[in-house]
Amino acid sequence: MLTDALLLDRTPTVPGCAPARCQACKARGNSLCAAMGDGEISALHAIGRRRSLPAGQVFNWAGDQNNHCATVVEGMLKVTASTEDGREQIVGLLFPGDFVGELFEEDATLTVSTLCDTDLCTYPRAAFERTLEDHPRMERMLLRRTLAALGDARSRMLALGRRNAKERIAGFLLDLVERTGQPAGNGGVRIAIPISRGEMADYLGLTIETVSRQLSQLKASGILAFAKGDRGCTVLGEERLRAILNPA
Amino acid sequence: MLTDALLLDRTPTVPGCAPARCQACKARGNSLCAAMGDGEISALHAIGRRRSLPAGQVFNWAGDQNNHCATVVEGMLKVTASTEDGREQIVGLLFPGDFVGELFEEDATLTVSTLCDTDLCTYPRAAFERTLEDHPRMERMLLRRTLAALGDARSRMLALGRRNAKERIAGFLLDLVERTGQPAGNGGVRIAIPISRGEMADYLGLTIETVSRQLSQLKASGILAFAKGDRGCTVLGEERLRAILNPA
DNA sequence: CGGATCCTTGAATAGTTTCAACAACAGTGG
DNA sequence: CCACTGTTGTTGAAACTATTCAAGGATCCG
Structure with a gap:
């Protein structure tokens, strides 16, 4: 939460x-x-x-x-x-x-x-x-x-204490979905990311670079869509995010 | 059971x-x-x-x-x-x-x-x-x-989120000094470690092995003294522990 | 336009975990 | 009493993850 x-x-x-x-x-x-x-x-x-x-x-x-x-x-x-x-x-x-x-x-x-x-x-x-x-x-x-x-x-x-970088990012994004998520046209969920990469890093106990890399990976795998300079993004694969957060 | x-x-x-x-x-x-x-x-x-x-x-x-x-x-x-x-x-x-x-x-x-x-x-x-x-x-x-x-x-x-293994161990030991510390004969402080290595690891967000290694290192450098099978230890270098917890 | 800030990406490094083996010890039962 | 088993702790080597260092692109604002 x-x-x-x-x-x-x-x-x-x-x-x-x-x-x-x-x-x-x-x-x-x-x-x-x-x-x-x-x-x-x-x-x-x-x-x-x-x-x-x-x-x-x-x-x-x-x-x-x-x-x-x-x-x-x-x-x-x-x-x-x-x-x-x-x-x-x-x-x-x-x-x-x-x-x-x-x-x-x-x-x-x-x-x-x-x-x-x-x-x-x-x-x-x-x-x-x-x-x-x-x-x-x-x-x-x-x-x-x-x-x-x-x-x-x-x-x-x-x-x-126990989650790796990808899991932390996934959990954070899912929290945002819960808090600010709005249905997007394409079946995805639009969320606002109210803080900078640096603040995300400070929140998640990571570095700016790691946050950026993880987000890029999620984008590359089609789970996330966002444009440069956009303080927000669209979650296209909420279920896949949940799967990342709670691996078998 | x-x-x-x-x-x-x-x-x-x-x-x-x-x-x-x-x-x-x-x-x-x-x-x-x-x-x-x-x-x-x-x-x-x-x-x-x-x-x-x-x-x-x-x-x-x-x-x-x-x-x-x-x-x-x-x-x-x-x-x-x-x-x-x-x-x-x-x-x-x-x-x-x-x-x-x-x-x-x-x-x-x-x-x-x-x-x-x-x-x-x-x-x-x-x-x-x-x-x-x-x-x-x-x-x-x-x-x-x-x-x-x-x-x-x-x-x-x-x-x-922000401390490495050695710092977490040092902080934990200093907490114990505050909570259970008793003056030991040799100028050190005797503390009780009320939990197993595994529980220390679960508390500190580390693995058992890392906890064990860090404690061994502290022992080797003379900051800590403890015997095998002893659920407790003597802190000989409280100041050095503080220096580890708060590096310049 | 120039400078500042934010973000992204790459390569090398360092720290922690993982995997594996072993010692010490307690409790169990033959 | 002694093997057997399970638990706990230690140590080494290899693998991996995230960080650090470095560079460059994008955006904003004076």
């Missing part, structure tokens, strides 16, 4: 009571806020501030003081861990509605940065943690999300 | 004060139960059953119905994910006080099994989830643990 997003428990809202910004928020339906009634939500609204970041910007550096957390309103972010000598591993991707930040930690251990222009609803971490205490439904929602993220992390550990 | 040695403690609940079983529980101090007062804890006690498992026993198979969760009272377990063709990756280790199980999932995706003789306090998952709802302090404790497990998983993703 590619995403931490979890759709559940959509509390019906009563129009007219929630602050205007929250009412109009695109992420409201599947963010932590979904757990809050219109009355409750003003507690979060009171401490939250909207912030727009351009693509490629860092929200928080590993090692810095961990003062802020946030909800993704629109856009995408990556969470990266790195070795001292600069090797990077993307340990998570964040989509609208996802929670951003490491709670209960004085210093950040991970770097969070935007993959495209992104809107966030940010909160001071301390204030957010206090709000969490007062709203068990929100805490429950966060628990479920965290459990989902943990499940995700564990399935990626299997990929990083 | 031995027949399933399964011991059930059916101590009746004593309302009002902590049940005797819980009072005497070795894990009480650092498990979820630590969040509960003596009165509260009887709610958990009411649904909990003690269970002893011998080493090498499976608590729950991936794919099976996910009906039970537990707290580790004594012993150790491993959580493994596997590919369809049988490659295994240990995605977590569990120690006394740790929570066992995947909440809010109908079917288990991971296999949990004992690494040594282990005592658990098991709960029916549904009943546990209900109890969780009634006890926000317990839920908060579980959230913190889950966040910690996620942080752990992410640092292991970095290791699996």
Whole structure:
């Protein structure tokens, strides 16, 4: 699975009571806020501030003081861990509605940065943690999300520890099919690849060159179709991808 | 194989004060139960059953119905994910006080099994989830643990995706120093290696042979000392291990 | 147009796995 | 008691996979 997003428990809202910004928020339906009634939500609204970041910007550096957390309103972010000598591993991707930040930690251990222009609803971490205490439904929602993220992390550990390059690429593409797949005219599935080759490599624990070579091979064998400079592709052989991911 | 040695403690609940079983529980101090007062804890006690498992026993198979969760009272377990063709990756280790199980999932995706003789306090998952709802302090404790497990998983993703064999071994040994290290006479640190070479390999995403070779090399270079058949070793060069883990 | 970034491809290299053999040890049963 | 078997760990050699190093093409934007 590619995403931490979890759709559940959509509390019906009563129009007219929630602050205007929250009412109009695109992420409201599947963010932590979904757990809050219109009355409750003003507690979060009171401490939250909207912030727009351009693509490629860092929200928080590993090692810095961990003062802020946030909800993704629109856009995408990556969470990266790195070795001292600069090797990077993307340990998570964040989509609208996802929670951003490491709670209960004085210093950040991970770097969070935007993959495209992104809107966030940010909160001071301390204030957010206090709000969490007062709203068990929100805490429950966060628990479920965290459990989902943990499940995700564990399935990626299997990929990083035990799958070869071709299998990792196949798994990644199949995740994208699930998340962004749209039927294409020729019976294939059109998917968006929202990140660069370099970021794919950082996500999959490979090098840029290996990613490029594997994609070229899939193209040559007719499983995949994509044009140069195209951030997306058409999956023509979904079944064959599954066969690669799970060899006999 | 031995027949399933399964011991059930059916101590009746004593309302009002902590049940005797819980009072005497070795894990009480650092498990979820630590969040509960003596009165509260009887709610958990009411649904909990003690269970002893011998080493090498499976608590729950991936794919099976996910009906039970537990707290580790004594012993150790491993959580493994596997590919369809049988490659295994240990995605977590569990120690006394740790929570066992995947909440809010109908079917288990991971296999949990004992690494040594282990005592658990098991709960029916549904009943546990209900109890969780009634006890926000317990839920908060579980959230913190889950966040910690996620942080752990992410640092292991970095290791699996970006570190070579020697670095993974060094990191693993340093973790053990932190967790089980005892000063040894000669200025070194004595650590227990609680798992077999094969399990180390499954944990680190390597093969048995590579683990064995790397350990032999560390021994040859005087960083490590261990005898054949010894499930433990003495770290003589902790600083040199750190230098391996974080090369310039 | 020039420079920067991203992607692709080739050749050589290095690191890990695979395959194979063997030693040490525990438990089993004759 | 001793062979027999299965498990665990070690070591060597060969094979393979992914990385590293290197070069060139494509695209975008000033």
